[in-house]
Amino acid sequence: MSVRGISPAQRDEKRLRTLVTPEGLALPITIAARTARAGALVIDFMILLFSLIVVQITIYYIARGLVQASGFDLDAMSSSVLEFLGICMAIFVFCAWYGYFLVQELGPRGATLGKRIVGIRIAARAGTRLTPEAVIARNLLRDIEIFYPLITLLILAVLAERGEPIGVLGWVVTGWFALFLLFPFFNRDALRAGDIIAGTWVVERPRAKLAKVLSVEGAAAAGGASEATGVRYAFGEAELSIYGEKELQTLERMLRDSPPEALAAVHATICRKIGWDPGAGDERAFLEAFYAQLRAKLEADLRFGKRKADKFA
Template sequence: MDQEQVDIKTPEFVSLQFQSAGLGSRTAAFIIDQLILMTINILIILGLFLFLYDLDRLFFMTEFMSFPIAITIIILFILNWGYFFVLEYFSGGKTLGKRIIGIRVIQENGHSITILSSFIRNLLRIIDSLPANYLIGILMIFFHAKNKRVGDLVAGTIVVHERKAKKKRKVSALEREIEIRGLTKKDLVVEEWAFRALGPKEWNLVKTYCNRILQLPLAGREQLTNEMADILFPKIGIEKDGKTNEEVENTLFILYLLLQEEWEFEL
């Protein structure tokens, strides 16, 4: 049950297919994450012991040592819970362990995980970890048709395998054009909230545009470029006014590169 195919129909009526991540891959990712957290926890606790030792030796303030201990406990709690919450939201549904194994968390509708969903699914790790060693979570993942634990059910998320599309041996006309223009993903800065407003519908739109634009005559290119800019630029907070047609094209090409990294999978 490690790789069940999941068909997702997005709100934009785009059909997506994913391979759900089963117990084996999710456990491997979790173990990696726990090893990372364990290492950080040990370093923090060692730092606390060294601090308390120096404090007691220099100032004999034993009665005040409960304060740094309490602060450390709070830090450890925030670290161990916030690690999953923060990384899954800000890293496209991938903790360090998930990134290494090649899996990610997404919404059931195929969109990137939202901040609320990330909060809920990680808050409910408390239930999934009961009665010990994540027994409830393990049983849920193993028996659920889409390999979901309690947190996934409540948050409306699913963990899927992610593999980037293999690069073709022959460079496409689009890739060649982007290279000639010297465009990279770093040439366009899009706010995180704005970028997350772009889903598979926008990706298919940009991909179709970029693959067709070079085949059109100049007049047709300008019209199609302006239409695309009118649709997409307001969603990411970019002004079209004052830009030349070539600058608008370049912006759309860079947007293609950004969305390609987010949405183009080999399934």
């Protein structure tokens, strides 16, 4: 079948994966499209570039005003002072460049501004929480994959314009850049080299707002009471506080689509976390009641300006 003959639904289905958490839960996820990842990188780069230019211009005019007000002669500044200022600026750019990615990707959303705009985020392939080591590794590798060869090619182009001999170095750097640029097209999970080293992948991120109310004819609609056993499930503040919006949306998807075996695993995990005896045979009613009460709590918190994005928030 040609690419033109594949419908968008079929393409999306090819990106569906199952993430198994350390608790043994199988969660459905969707691998982010390569175009979305490229778009997010361009947005992040433009945000960084614009911010650095604005900061540099602002610092320049502030420093210039202070120097002029003090009567100091700029022409009398020694070369060592200028070199020191240049080193300070280089350190600032380095911290801004890596800090922008590290701080945001290590946060609860696991995404930079660019990734959040296009609706994607980073996740650990092992199902655990992202570690600083993984985020640092994938960001360092990104520079080796993309930005270093691009900067080298730009320098070589300037040298060639001046008539300097560059030999085959240009072809070598171009091959280096092309190899890593096309790397995500040679594996089914669209992983770049940094993802492989760091043990991460980029997945689609559900929208932050709560999903529509789950329509069920069970415990969620009966005030927490089970139709099968008559047991009424009621959860306290501490028990409902272990999860946030992300887990609520995951639970909703599983109640809609998952088989009884998967629901039993989720039921056992939640019971273990809140200290309940899991029992057996009434898993769906338990989860429906837990879903309804968790949703009610999160919505009530939102009205008072409190938000819990996920269990880590």
